[in-house]
Amino acid sequence: MQTILVVDDEPKIVQLARDYLEHAGFGVLTAGDGASALQAARVRQLDLVVLDLGLPGVDGLEVMRTIRAAGSTPIVVLTARDTELDKLLGLELGADDYVTKPFSPRELVARVRAVLRRSERSAEPRERIEVGDLVLDVPRLRTSVAGRPVDLTATEFALLATMAREPGRVFTRSQLLDAVHGVAFEAYERAIDAHVKNIRRKLEPEPARPRYLLTVYGVGYRVAEAESS
Secondary structure, X not given: OOEEEEEOOOHHHHHHHHHHHHHOOOEEEXXXXXXXXXXXXXXXXXXXXXXXXXXXXXXXXXXXXXXHHHOOOOEEEEEOOOOHHHHHHHHXXXXXXXXXXXXXXXXXXXXXXXXXXXXXXXXXXXXXXXXXXXXXXXXXXXXXXXXXXXXOOHHHHHHHHHHHOOOOOOEEHHHHHHHHHOOOOOOOOHHHHHHHHHHHHXXXXXXXXXXOEEEEOOOEEEEOOOOOO
């Protein structure tokens, strides 16, 4: 059974999310503040975290930074902070998806499932994507460039793999949203820009002058084709 940690300081929200997630077949742990969330993340093996940003004490952004520094556990942000700046900040810190309050608990369950599907590649056929010295091991969600390991979140990996399968092809932001969400939830295309910024920071020797993940201005993004030897 997959284990989800729900972090929110509103008991009614915690109970609602817990009821629906447990009904969907997940094991659920809960925390009402940032310190408790970090303690749970240290001592338990978690498959995903549903995280409120407006927490007492250690706030949700700091919780996300700490979890991201320790590994790639998927994170779905659940918060009343619904401005575009807040959404982009959460995504740039490594959130895999973003749900704003008030929310549909059924949508939350569907988004949790969608994010988990992106991180469960071991059951898929073996696939290794190579574009020059960029290598993606799809079943293991492992990425390396010039032999250097690159630690991507499940969403970042899914985006890069989508483009790397067809190097040189230009993908619009809308096409990339479809590729990583798999369902037609309302989303905004600037979220893709935040994920691309993260990928470049981790992947590129000089993120300001990318070699692997290129911008096609006014259209979208593409993975550069391997140079001929």
